[in-house]
Amino acid sequence: MIYKIFPTVLLVVLSLISTNEFFNETHNIKRTEAVKSIKTNSETSEELVYNNLNSNHFSLPKLESFVEALKGFYLLKEKGLVSKNILTLIDFSLSSNSKRLWVIDLTTNTILYNSLVAHGRNTGDEFATSFSNSAESYKSSLGFYATGEIYNGKHGKSLKLDGLEKGINSNARERAVVIHGAQYVSNSFIQNNKRLGRSLGCPAIPLELTNEIIQTIKDKSCLFVYYPSKAYKIASKLVM
Structure with missing residues (x-):
């Protein structure tokens, strides 16, 4: 009798093993797909925007x-501190x-624009190396700003900035x-001096682009002055 039962039991065991293998394989496939999905989604929204930028020949x-x-x-x-979908990025590195x-x-x-821009005279020569928030330091300051209102000053049309x-x-x-x-x-x-001129701390731009850039970024757009500074990253609440 046992010989008649054994083949049946064997078939059931093999069937269970096959079923487990199937489920395990299916689970592994799903897990692999999930990992692939995570890897795809690991491209941050910021990186996605970057990879889809229209360089406009710049x-x-x-x-x-x-x-x-x-x-x-x-x-x-x-937070409502900037309102326009315009971002100005200055890379002082x-x-x-x-x-x-x-x-x-x-x-x-x-x-829209890719331009020369000056840093403060005490921030460095050709390369920027030192930054300050202090009055009369004649240095540039890092970080995020909201653009303000246009006015006419000693440099002609100018745009006020609010450090955030x-x-x-x-x-x-x-x-x-x-x-x-x-x-x-x-x-x-640059040709005459082997480096760009320097300001008293302002992000000065070429005269021929001043009106266009100011009109584009005025009234609460975001401006960010970047430099790979560990001290800035520690102090800032806006960068990770």
């Missing part, structure tokens, strides 16, 4: 600087002889750190 900013800028922009937009300012339309993901990070750039308005045009922000100045 050079792209560095990924690291763009990601930091966009993360801060999202937080500031959520680059040579002042390179075009290290970008104005980006985040509605269309298009780079306490202790980092919060004295910008009192220091008269503004966006303005300057003759020393030009390729001819």
Whole structure:
């Protein structure tokens, strides 16, 4: 009798093993698909925006600087501290002889301008190395700003800035750190002096682009001055 039962039991056991193997294999497939999905989704929203930027024939900013800028922009937009979908990124880790300012339309993901921009005279020579929030330091300040109103000053049409990070750039308005045009922000100045001219702390831009850029970024758009500073990252509440 046992010989008649054994084949049946064996078939049941084999069937259970096959079923378990099937479920295990199915589980492994699903797990693999989930891992692939996680890897795909691990591309952050900021990286996705970066990878889909329309360069408009300009050079792209560095990924690291763009990601930091966009993360801060999202937080500031959520808090209502900036209102336009315009992001201006200045990368002071680059040579002042390179075009290290970008104005980006985040509605269309298009780079509108890529320009030379000056740093403060006490921030460095060709390269920026030192930053300050102090009055009469003649240094640039890092971090996030909201653009303010247009006015006509000693440099002509200029744009006021409000520093949004306490202790980092919060004295910008009192220091008269503004966006303005300057003759020393030009390729001819670089050719004659081997570096771009420097300001008293303002992010000065070429005269020929001043009106266009100011009109584009005025009235509560986001401006971010980037530099890979550990001290800034520790102090800032807007970068991770």
